[in-house]
Amino acid sequence: MKDKDILLAEKKEEECGIFGIYYNDGCDDAHGEGATAAARLTYYALYALQHRGQDSAGIAVCNNGEISYYKDVGLVPEAFNDAIISSLSGDSAIGHVRYSTTGAGTAENAQPLVVKYMGGQMALAHNGNLVNISNIKKRLEEKGAIFHTSSDTEIIASMLSMKIAESKSVKKAIIETMKEIEGAYSLVILADKKLIGVRDPWGIRPLCLGRLKNSYIIASESCALDAVEAEFIRDIAPGEVVIIEDNGIEYMQVKSTGREGICIFEFVYFARPDSVIDGASVYMARYEAGRQLAEEHPVRADLVIGAPDSALVSALGYSTQSGIPYGQGLLKNRYVGRTFIQPEQRQREASVSIKFNAIKSEVDGKSIVIVDDSIVRGTTTRRIVKMLRNAGAREIHMRISSPPVKFPCFLGIAMSSKEQLVASYHSREEIREMIGADSIGFLNLEGLVKTLKGIKCGLCTGCFNGDYPL
């Protein structure tokens, strides 16, 4: 282990993926290799959740109450190998992939977090962002608590442990803890020989329940269930606690103090298109957003293309609705990742010609509609427009399948400073000029909300209109 880290005082925003399984199918399962089946299924599921975080990966397993774990910086294939997986025996497991906004991802805050408490050992994996963290930390420190990391997760573990020490009940402690912490949190916990799933009362981050034969599974997105060929049961409700143990499954419900609201950006950008979240298909939402966009912002053009990969489905929708042919005008390099050496140091734009390339034979001489999912800073967009022009595009019409991002998010998206948001301080025309497009169109919030057909949960649209559920 290398364990160098500066304990940072500042708050960090994070998007993460979490997964948990209580394995009840012995060694005869298709994926099973005996005692490590839980760890192996978690490993595969983390591949399916990798888009939610590429900075660190970890798995903890529980074997008769004893927890062992492994976590490391990097992608799942960088952190794990067969020997490591083979050492993780246990019939329940939780896993975590993490995106960190603070640089290359420090090891200290990798998850799951494993600690000892009065009742033995506990492992936690967390997706979200608490907002009243400094108050809670202060209260805990005044009772003498020490912290090894700067993560929300350790704060939750510490409070949980305090509450268990008071009430002598893990279940009561979870309910008590949920009453005190505010913000976005989806949690999977191994403790007391149970696998516990928790979704915050506002339901900001997704969490769902599945089954593989006799084994229960909790996951950030349904695509992780598909990856292990498990069946989707239902979404875990805002404020719901799911407790899985040997003799079955149990549910508890905490009442929200505000209104429910799943982060709408999950549909716009975070989630994988093959996931279904709170009743709405991400793929369909994006396709409909493209159609809606074509209705709201029609244009005459020869070709519709999407910014790979997140906007391809919306571009398809735009093409269908408008009748303008869809093509693949931009190619994305799959190999540019975490460790890519930026050309010219601080000059982020320069690397766009490696990350993306225009397909000249498709683009040359044409009037192009390019669909993107959102504009946050706008720098990559400007460069892509320039690249299309260099490839011979006659006209470039930028269409964004969501409204302008005007408000910072404190619940988990990496856009907490208003200065970074180009739409906070600029009009649409200014943005158009800045990125160099011939026209620009943003989908209305109303239109965007309409795309979430079948959704069974309220929405947090704070980054678009400043209206947060808490």
Next chain:
Amino acid sequence: MKDKDILLAEKKEEECGIFGIYYNDGCDDAHGEGATAAARLTYYALYALQHRGQDSAGIAVCNNGEISYYKDVGLVPEAFNDAIISSLSGDSAIGHVRYSTTGAGTAENAQPLVVKYMGGQMALAHNGNLVNISNIKKRLEEKGAIFHTSSDTEIIASMLSMKIAESKSVKKAIIETMKEIEGAYSLVILADKKLIGVRDPWGIRPLCLGRLKNSYIIASESCALDAVEAEFIRDIAPGEVVIIEDNGIEYMQVKSTGREGICIFEFVYFARPDSVIDGASVYMARYEAGRQLAEEHPVRADLVIGAPDSALVSALGYSTQSGIPYGQGLLKNRYVGRTFIQPEQRQREASVSIKFNAIKSEVDGKSIVIVDDSIVRGTTTRRIVKMLRNAGAREIHMRISSPPVKFPCFLGIAMSSKEQLVASYHSREEIREMIGADSIGFLNLEGLVKTLKGIKCGLCTGCFNGDYPL
């Protein structure tokens, strides 16, 4: 360095990407960081060629005749970091990415190969496969030559060195060597303070010439020129040698003993769609193949999808021609790579649900046309069909944008054994049944050839019809 390897006697097929630059633009270039500009540009270009080989990567630079190099197994970002690039000073550079058919990619055969010979040092990077290697090796060994590796590249270097010792001229030696070696070879060489590019007389593998300000570039595909924002000059002709040095550029031409023929599989599968090879756009070739396929094998259906990523463009062509809407019915997991732990060991199929996932909301209840670029073994295809059925597809019509692969290739494609080729021993109907589709259609060779609009070179179609140019 870890240097464990068994020298293997057997031949290995390889697909690779090569790149070379003779840098003449001092430190003021946009990408340049002084003395390592050549290495840095090569590094970026290797990202653009990464699709041609993911098993090892290497760069050699020449600084006033002194060659230094670095190579390692893995992807470009795994092999290189900033410190390594910063240590590679020199004004000419060559780079290589390698796909090895023999397991995880051994370090021994990583390229460029750097050797000392009479005239100093020489570095070579090679894409291709020689066919008369054992004869040549025997002849060299009988003259007392020793070999450290089992690569064609070392054979070429050894013969080149023998010829230089005889003729005292690097240029003559190259011509003499080209007369003796048979097979596919595109080469970049640093020797005698020159950067030399060589394309075999049959032109099996692509090679092109570009310019970045005053610097000349040689690359396997034009997309590598785009990555460094260089200008495409022209394809290097079959049998042509390009010699770049301080006082300019020079060309030599060797006559072919057979007919010219670039590997048609470059257009079908190998090359990146944004490349233009021997006058033909890969993107357009694939799009046209889809259209042609729709003409040859029409069907009534609700949706056209492509097997990601290589068949997406052909699927689009099929959709346009047929009028059946195009959609994204399959999602490919970008993170499954070299080090993915296969579930259930030898059972290759099991991992398909992690590598791919069907988008149920798009597929459910529909009759689907799925376009793929080729069928070699057929195992992945069968699993994808099953996955689409599980997602609710009513009918599945498989359309392949190339003819059945019936003949083994000894010139560089990983299909040298006839037993592995499902189309060698099975009828189309048998293949259809095996993969579980409702219908199947392969593009005719004639139709495929027609798609290569503007092509300025003959074709090797050996794997489809057994007709090899040598």
Next chain:
Amino acid sequence: MKDKDILLAEKKEEECGIFGIYYNDGCDDAHGEGATAAARLTYYALYALQHRGQDSAGIAVCNNGEISYYKDVGLVPEAFNDAIISSLSGDSAIGHVRYSTTGAGTAENAQPLVVKYMGGQMALAHNGNLVNISNIKKRLEEKGAIFHTSSDTEIIASMLSMKIAESKSVKKAIIETMKEIEGAYSLVILADKKLIGVRDPWGIRPLCLGRLKNSYIIASESCALDAVEAEFIRDIAPGEVVIIEDNGIEYMQVKSTGREGICIFEFVYFARPDSVIDGASVYMARYEAGRQLAEEHPVRADLVIGAPDSALVSALGYSTQSGIPYGQGLLKNRYVGRTFIQPEQRQREASVSIKFNAIKSEVDGKSIVIVDDSIVRGTTTRRIVKMLRNAGAREIHMRISSPPVKFPCFLGIAMSSKEQLVASYHSREEIREMIGADSIGFLNLEGLVKTLKGIKCGLCTGCFNGDYPL
């Protein structure tokens, strides 16, 4: 970071080395490289303390109250390199080397431990072994504390934090904590912009104070002061607390509840011979032990040799006193370490011919006195005797410069189980026969105590006579 570890419930014995420096000499110091002078001096000091622990190494530095650290398994040169040291800026530093009795040394328990508490950050490095740990842990857990490791150090940190939360004073908290924890502990702590040294009230483990120009230093042994060319001031007294900060140095004293007693095994085996501990020279103690041994157990022989390295000085003393010539009859292989692959797996003896070799030309035909420092299990000793016989030794007289180890130690020496101690269950004659010597002689405890000339502290001789200070 790799952070895989099973939290172990059982207690582990450990011998360790600790070091702390409060650097006040700016950048002009001979060793200084600006801001990392404190870390660099600690790095060098850890080399000098490496004999006290080879399983992990760590350094924490404090820069204006902000603590950064690095720790890893392995020797100091395995854990650290120049880049790491260069990243550790700060004007105070503590370091730790650790020997773990449980296998290869897990990363989790590597030190220093760095935590956040009410007052900011705190780093601790600990040498010793608490005896009432489970009571304390239970009490802390009942207050809701969570633990990340199974180390005494975290228990101490947690209790300290609780006491600080109660008293709002670091100094009071240290005194209060010392009243509750029982056992051996020497500590260096960075907290509250102070460097704090603590020695337990019984004084079981050594700790001394030094000065380098204007900088104060705390170290396990005086040899670490020599390594950084610092001046020895004095030993820190049992129960003493030394607090160093910007405006000087301060001392506090806690009264022992039992009698004082430094571990006599520090002189027999642990400490480096160039150290002076509590007023007694380790070198002189060993030399005198050899002389005393010659008086107590004289024998006629041709040659005196010592078991390398710990018994060489005693052998010299035996030779001087007896008049029998001293020679180097055994050679020790310096390279056999932590990662040596044991021949024949579980058969520990087999590796002795690699770890040691007899020098036949010195030994052949002679009657040999071989001096060793102690016999714990006796297995290595038996093999060495056999090796000397094979080299031609005519007679072999074993002389041990300490009494038989009969009692387990719970204060830090790796001999906590009576079953492992050959002298617990066997007479001297049985031991002689078991190891195959012609005669055997152990130094009396009385004689051993006499060798500690000038010692200013009581002694713990528990492992020899069962008499523990607490």
Next chain:
Amino acid sequence: MKDKDILLAEKKEEECGIFGIYYNDGCDDAHGEGATAAARLTYYALYALQHRGQDSAGIAVCNNGEISYYKDVGLVPEAFNDAIISSLSGDSAIGHVRYSTTGAGTAENAQPLVVKYMGGQMALAHNGNLVNISNIKKRLEEKGAIFHTSSDTEIIASMLSMKIAESKSVKKAIIETMKEIEGAYSLVILADKKLIGVRDPWGIRPLCLGRLKNSYIIASESCALDAVEAEFIRDIAPGEVVIIEDNGIEYMQVKSTGREGICIFEFVYFARPDSVIDGASVYMARYEAGRQLAEEHPVRADLVIGAPDSALVSALGYSTQSGIPYGQGLLKNRYVGRTFIQPEQRQREASVSIKFNAIKSEVDGKSIVIVDDSIVRGTTTRRIVKMLRNAGAREIHMRISSPPVKFPCFLGIAMSSKEQLVASYHSREEIREMIGADSIGFLNLEGLVKTLKGIKCGLCTGCFNGDYPL
């Protein structure tokens, strides 16, 4: 594998250790673990030869003519682990440890070197330094040979291969090669299902033959035989070739063109004291050198100490002869190695207080004789003298158990430049003053030669008197 290296044109001096075994004892051997017994025994033997080279280590095994190998930079324990050893199946093996004078030890020149030649595969490990290398290289390059490394070993392999191609006989080729190459070389070779040992006609570097049950062994020093509990048969004679294969052992002899002469520095410094080389015990030679030194340079003093570790035996001899008591006045830190970060960068001296420490309680107030084996540059010696003075030494009398090193060595010792040799340009009095001793005495060459009792080979004393055997 990381394979970054600049092919260096300049010659490098090297001291190395080599070992070879032809294993004939099946799986029932004490050390054996089936098919890897040869590799395992080689691994243990390399530990015993580690003092001859710490920069890289390697093992090659031959299994029915197929050679596999592993080599890496660093110590044996750094380069090898159990998994690697377990992968090296074969019934014959050779091993190598290497000291490189050029920095940290590059991977490229690590040995054994494994190549393919006309007859299959060949592995070579080499200890020595050729002197006519550039002529030979030129001749080989003119025949078209290419070289991957800058090592003598590859030159030998290339010439051997040329000679085999000519004569079709490995044995003839070895004899022919020995006639052409000049300089120091001891070789072990795996080729043609044989294990071959070669010692150059001058016998500069040692090489001996041993037996373990039915298995033959070749090693640089007899201590490697002891390590694997093998029996010493005899030294391999200068110019002798030993060929071991299935049906027994065979010897060939090449006549020297000059006189025989084993490097006298093997006895002074290189070899391990428990080795016996060409009939002379290294331990006894050093002990006698100390006695002789006391006769030639007597002095009145209180204590004799040796510079650890190489001069301890000579110091003992001085003490015995002079009657002045022997003591351990200096302690050497075992952990300071290859990766130690030098304090103050280029200032080599500064680290001496970490590498060595004086034992004040032994040294204080005394007149000291300090014995060292040689003075090459003199910088470490000066610092040690200063350290003893600081520890209170009243007088310091330096005694060197060999003559002044006045002449550069081109046969393998790292002292090829006369400028580095302090004794080349300074009188003894100047040296005394430079190092700060009260008196100095060097052993006469005549006296040194006398110490080699029983030696059966001539001597190379070139570094002392300029008289080289070739």
